[in-house]
Amino acid sequence: MQRRHALVVGQLTGVWLLGSAGLPSAVGVVLVAAFARSTAGLVVGGAVVAGTFLLVLWLIVKATAPASVLGGTTGRQVWWVLLVLGFGVALWGFGWALTDEAGLGVSRNGALTLLCSGIPFALVAGVLLRGWPIRLTAAGTLVALVAAGLVALARSAPALPPVAALPDDPPYVVSIPGYRPTDPSFGGVVGTRTFTPTDPAAIPQLRWITVVAYARQYAVTDPGPCGETAYDSSLRIAECTAEPDGWVYRRGVVEHGYQITSGQTLVVVAGPHVVDRQVLRAAAATVHPASPAELTALSFEEQQGIFFASSPGYILRKQGIPPGVRLEPSDPAASPQSVVIDVFSDLSEDTCGAATCTSEPGGLLYRRTEDTHGYVIARGHANVYAMGGLRVDKALLRQAALDARPATEDELRRSLPPPPPLSKNAMSRLRDWLRG
Incomplete structure (x- = not known):
């Protein structure tokens, strides 16, 4: 009886030592070969590890054969080796992933790793020992450990996604009465950069x-008062109304205006609906081929087929696509x-630049350009x-600079984009299933 107990202790101790010391070392060998990016090294390393485990387990079962129900013949001993190795590695991998996902910290503690790595192998060997009491004890311990791990997993919190780094120099934010930031990520009322009036009107x-x-060679002829129409015009699809003097007013979904015929050219004068119809008609009445001096003034350089027009209170600008003015x-x-406010900060020593600046009490510098102040x-x-457009109240801008x-930190974290969701692994899906 004492000899049998000694064989049991020897077998379980040998298997436990193999799992505790051998398996982490084997994983290290495989990882080194993988990081070396050597397929041959990985194959050779894996073969050496598998061969070593099979040999050591074979020696253990040969030396302690009477202690196991599978120790009687060579064939049964081979099955013992395969069962202990296969189920031991599977349970070890499952336990490693489960404890990591549950946040138990086993894999981060060297002593716990050495202690726990051999337990799955010892429990599998225990289930194959002679005598029902010890086999039931090993099986019960295995079931209890798995159940405890599943409970810990179900109660654990999922890993948090990585938190984005906060900037060393946070932006300056402010709340401006009657305005809202175009970027509401700092909280809706408080913001930085561009602010627009809360009242759209x-x-x-x-x-x-x-x-x-x-x-004109590409024009189309429509029925009714529209008649000949420039095919690519913004007023190609429009309601047309003939005016008493023969002009045709065209009103589209977004723009309205007039079309003027000049030789083999159709000139379209159009604007958004907010521009008065009579303003567009008056501008159309001034349409004329651009002179060389006019082309040079707007940097058209030898470009042909450009027509100009004029309207009180408007200035001409060059338009690239489609070419025109x-x-x-x-x-x-x-x-x-003119009603937009821009709040920002910089490290420039030249705060005035090309603007006109005036010092005011309290360390303030009033800054004015052609279209901002x-x-x-x-x-x-x-x-x-x-800084704001010319219609923004000066006192409002002064108070915004002071405020x-x-x-x-809370505003910065609110403004950062949400972190990408963590990908689900088998253990996280198992946790979700356990929680129902």
Whole structure:
């Protein structure tokens, strides 16, 4: 009896030592071969590891054959070796993944790794020992450990995704009465960079008049008052109304205007609906082929087929696609940008640049350009700007510059994009299943 007990202890100890010391070493060998990117090294390393395990297990079962129900013959001993190795490795891998996913920290502790790595092999060998009491004890221990691991997994919290790094120099944010930031990620009311009025009616509508010429050879003839129409015109699909003097007014979904015939050219004068119909008609009445001096003034350089027009309160700009000209309001206060506020900071020592600047009490610098004005104030090593269009109240910009402050940590974290979701592995899906 004492000899049998000694064989049992010897077999379980040998198997446990093989799993505790041999398996982590074997994993290290395989990883080194994998990182070396050597297929031959990986194959050879894997073969050496598998061969070593099979040999050691064979020696263990040969030396302790009477202790196992599979130790009587060579064939049964081979089955013992395969069962202990196969189930031992499978249970070891399952336990490693489960404890990692449950956050138990076994794999991060060297002593626990050495202690626990051999347990699956010893328990599988225990199930194959002679005598039902010890076999049931090993099986019960195995079931209890797996159940405890599953409970720990079900109660564990999923791993948090990586947190994006916060900037060393946070942006300056502010809340401006009557305005909202176009980027609401800092909290909706508080923001940085571009601010627009909360009342859409306070934003001037965009106005322009385009003058574009088209070859008549590509025109189409529509029924009714539209008649001959430039095929690629913005007014190609429009409702047409004949006016008493023979002009044809065209109203599309987005734009409206007139078409003028000049020799073999059709010239379309159009603008958004906010531009008055009579303004477009008056501009169309001034359409004429651009002179060499006019072409040079807008840098058209030898480009042919360009027509110009004029309208009070508008200035000409070059338009690239389609080639032509664009009349825009000459008053900067008439554009939507005239009511926009921009709050930002920089490290430049030249805060004035090409602008006109005036120092004011409290360390403020009033800064004005052709179409913007606002304030600059030094905050440590940074200069904070609150610049706005010409229709923005000067006092409002002054207060925005004074109120601007570095974003808090909570505001920064709120503004960062959400981290990418973690990919689901087998253990995380098992946790979800356990939780129902």
